[in-house]
Amino acid sequence: MRDIIKLENAPRISSYYSVVGSHERNGPLGDRFDEFSLDDKFEKDSWEKSESEMQRLAVVGALKKGDLKDTDIDLLLAGDLLNQCVGSNYGLVDFDIPYVGLYGACSTCALGLALGALLYNSGSCKRLVSVTSSHFCASERQFRFPLEYGGQRTPTSQWTVTGSGAFVLGNEGKVSIKEIVFGKSVDMGINDINNMGAAMAPACIDTIKRYFSNSDYSVEDFDLIATGDLGYEGSKILRDLLLSEGIDIRKSHDDCGLMIYDRKRQDKHAGGSGCGCSASVLAGDIMKRLEAGELKRVLFIGTGALMSPLTLYQGGSIPAVAHLVHLEG
Amino acid sequence: MMNYLWAFLVGGALCVIAQLLIDKTKMTPARILVTYVCAGVILTAIGLYEPLVDFAGCGATVPLTGFGYAIAKGVERAVNEVGLLGVVTGGLTATAGGITVAICLGFIMSLIFSSKPKD
Amino acid sequence: MNKEEYKEYVKRRAKRSSSFKNCVFAFLIGGFICVIGQALMELYTRLGATTQNASTLVSISLISVAALLTGLGLFDKIAKLAGAGTLVPITGFSNAVVSPAIDTRSEGYIFGVGAKIFTIAGPVILYGIFTGVIYGIIYYLFG
Numbered sequence: 046m047r048d049i050i051k052l053e054n055a056p057r058i059s060s061y062y063s064v065v066g067s068h069e070r071n072g073p074l075g076d077r078f079d080e081f082s083l084d085d086k087f088e089k090d091s092w093e094k095s096e097s098e099m100q101r102l103a104v105v106g107a108l109k110k111g112d113l114k115d116t117d118i119d120l121l122l123a124g125d126l127l128n129q130c131v132g133s134n135y136g137l138v139d140f141d142i143p144y145v146g147l148y149g150a151c152s153t154c155a156l157g158l159a160l161g162a163l164l165y166n167s168g169s170c171k172r173l174v175s176v177t178s179s180h181f182c183a184s185e186r187q188f189r190f191p192l193e194y195g196g197q198r199t200p201t202s203q204w205t206v207t208g209s210g211a212f213v214l215g216n217e218g219k220v221s222i223k224e225i226v227f228g229k230s231v232d233m234g235i236n237d238i239n240n241m242g243a244a245m246a247p248a249c250i251d252t253i254k255r256y257f258s259n260s261d262y263s264v265e266d267f268d269l270i271a272t273g274d275l276g277y278e279g280s281k282i283l284r285d286l287l288l289s290e291g292i293d294i295r296k297s298h299d300d301c302g303l304m305i306y307d308r309k310r311q312d313k314h315a316g317g318s319g320c321g322c323s324a325s326v327l328a329g330d331i332m333k334r335l336e337a338g339e340l341k342r343v344l345f346i347g348t349g350a351l352m353s354p355l356t357l358y359q360g361g362s363i364p365a366v367a368h369l370v371h372l373e374g
Numbered sequence: 375m376m377n378y379l380w381a382f383l384v385g386g387a388l389c390v391i392a393q394l395l396i397d398k399t400k401m402t403p404a405r406i407l408v409t410y411v412c413a414g415v416i417l418t419a420i421g422l423y424e425p426l427v428d429f430a431g432c433g434a435t436v437p438l439t440g441f442g443y444a445i446a447k448g449v450e451r452a453v454n455e456v457g458l459l460g461v462v463t464g465g466l467t468a469t470a471g472g473i474t475v476a477i478c479l480g481f482i483m484s485l486i487f488s489s490k491p492k493d
Numbered sequence: 494m495n496k497e498e499y500k501e502y503v504k505r506r507a508k509r510s511s512s513f514k515n516c517v518f519a520f521l522i523g524g525f526i527c528v529i530g531q532a533l534m535e536l537y538t539r540l541g542a543t544t545q546n547a548s549t550l551v552s553i554s555l556i557s558v559a560a561l562l563t564g565l566g567l568f569d570k571i572a573k574l575a576g577a578g579t580l581v582p583i584t585g586f587s588n589a590v591v592s593p594a595i596d597t598r599s600e601g602y603i604f605g606v607g608a609k610i611f612t613i614a615g616p617v618i619l620y621g622i623f624t625g626v627i628y629g630i631i632y633y634l635f636g
Contacts (some may be wrong), residue, residue: 057575066491067491084491085491089597090599091504092489092599093599123586150541157566166461169619181491181492184493186489186596187491190592190613191489191593191595191596191597191612192489192490192491192492192569192592192595192596193489193563193564193566193568193569193588193589193591193592193596194569194588194589194592194593194596194613195563195568195569195571195572195573195579195580195585195592196569196572197396197510197572197573197576198573198578199509199510200508200509200510201505201507201508227482232496233496233500234496234497234498234499235503236501237400240503240507241502243507249497278506278507278508281506282502282503282506286494288388316382327582377531377535378532381524381527381528381530381531382507382525382527382528383524383580384527384561385523385524385527385528385582385583386519386520386521386523386524386527387520387532388523389519389520389522389523389524389539389577389578389580389581389582389583390516390519390520390523390577391501392521392577392580392581393512393515393516393520393576393577393578394512394516395569396510396515396576396577396591397509397510397512397515397516398509398512400540403580403585404576404589404613404616405584406580406581406615407580407581407585407589407614407616407617408616408621409618410581410625412505412620412621412622412624413620414494414621415621415624415625415628416624416628417580418628419628419632425624429633431530431531431532432527432528432531432532432534432551433524433527434532435530435548435551435552436526436527436551436552436555436582436583437527437572437581437583437618438581438582438583438585438586439573439593440556440583441505441552441583441586441617441621442621442625444552444625445621445622445625446547446625446626449503449625449626449628449629449632450629450636452629453529453629453632453633456544457633458633461626461630461632461633461634462567462626462629464625465621465625466622467519469621470588471549471550471552472549472552472553472556472583473552473618474562475506475552475553475556475557475560476586476587476590476614477590477610478557478558478559478597479558479560479561479587479590479591480591480594480606480610481594481606481610482593482598483560483561483564483591483594483595484594484595484597484598484606485561485563486603487564487565487595488595488598489596491594492565492623493570493571
């Protein structure tokens with residue numbers, strides 16, 4: 046199916062684990078995360094190593110929670126925001142599990158879940174792990190400025206979440222992955238690194254429109270439509286533009302980037318971003334609410350700004366992609 | 375006392391112009407710095423900056439336009455002293471103190487401190 | 494909505510930085526730094542320095558303080574409030590040199606600190622000096 050892939054043999058999320066940094070720990074969801082580091086270092090001496098360690102801890106945690114060994118897992122799907130996916134590459138070398146690195150910018154959490162679900166659905170893998178992460182300090186260094194550089198952030202700028210979330214897909218567990226929509230790469234000409242929400246919203250709109258115009262479900266069937274990291278600005282654009290096309294998601298929409306921080310108290314401008322944002326919120330909060338029966342049906346949409354400083358300096362704009370995963374408790 | 379007042383007002387005003395450029399035109403801070411230094415050289419060259427320095431003292435020399443002023447005056451001095459060679463020695467000679475201290479301290483700071491997460 | 498319309502739509506709705514508040518802080522803090530410079534200038538002159546040397550000493554002093562504040566992790570906190578007020582004075586140049594130096598230590602002293610120390614300040618030196626050379630040629634020929 047070009048738009049919606051329905052999974053006959055739907056995998057279940059049998060175990061999940063979240064690891065975050067200090068700002069996330071101090072946010073509204075703070076005590077819902079499984080593990081944290083108050084200095085964001087995770088006892089490592091570079092920010093890239095800290096990010097790797099975060100992914101390692103997330104996978105170790107998820108395996109332990111599911112009482113699983115390395116050899117129980119057929120495949121590791123992992124991704125992060127750093128060049129060459131170093132966060133994943135270095136973080137996961139110690140596991141005795143075949144490994145595939147993914148890049149989908151901040152959409153990677155949904156991408157990993159979607160690909161993992163397909164591999165399970167086809168029978169190729171019996172059990173696999175999907176993990177993603179982002180680290181504020183490592184991202185800031187790579188994409189923006191040195192940490193000590195004295196600059197001001199604009200109101201539409203977002204804050205990269207220091208966090209990681211790991212999910213074990215298999216045949217046990219309450220929550221299953223029912224449907225998938227892979228997003229298209231959409232470029233609406235936005236080139237402002239401080240307004241990623243606006244760059245990502247059109248891709249998200251495209252994916253949501255493709256879903257609802259081909260699905261048996263309507264917006265009302267979902268208790269939560271959670272976007273990954275559109276932040277304040279991107280969320281408003283998403284809701285308004287979808288409304289103008291006759292899709293009203295205002296009641297059930299929330300954004301992981303808005304859930305993870307108290308924007309005013311923590312001075313986070315337009316909210317959180319990064320592939321650790323949607324991953325840690327899904328593992329720390331949404332999954333728990335699905336398992337508790339508080340949420341029944343959820344659309345989880347990972348949004349990624351496929352931004353590169355190099356092409357931006359060359360005068361390019363920021364393409365974006367949004368992958369959708371339909372979760373059911 | 376008037377020295378201080380004018381230094382405050384002129385220095386503050388130069389900062390406000392840059393702040394407006396950042397907020398209203400999305401000019402990045404790095405572009406602002408480059409623009410200010412080059413503007414300092416050009417304004418000195420056409421004779422506009424020197425009167426401002428006489429009038430506002432550090433209000434004109436401390437902002438980065440003052441860095442450009444130092445480059446331009448350095449070039450003038452060197453050309454007067456040694457002729458054509460001064461074209462290529464004047465600018466860096468006049469700003470050598472600042473640049474040398476900045477890079478040496480940069481190195482020393484990197485030995486002592488490591489980067490910290492932002493609040 | 495096509496690309497142009499979307500860009501216009503985004504531009505129209507994006508909340509701008511509250512420029513008035515930013516400008517007030519930029520003015521006060523930037524002006525204050527210049528006043529400190531002026532005080533140091535008079536001190537160095539009184540101690541016997543020529544105007545030109547005193548001016549260099551002022552730059553060096555402000556650069557040193559900004560470098561230390563950058564190392565201690567305080568500069569970016571002040572700059573968050575001050576904006577152009579700390580960027581435009583010579584303190585901003587110092588921060589632009591010192592911050593990448595500290596940040597890239599993890600990549601070693603040659604390809605890290607050594608190579609990256611001019612990432613932000615390099616353009617300032619290049620274009621400042623280059624403009625100076627052009628002026629020098631004109632000055633030599635017509636001055």
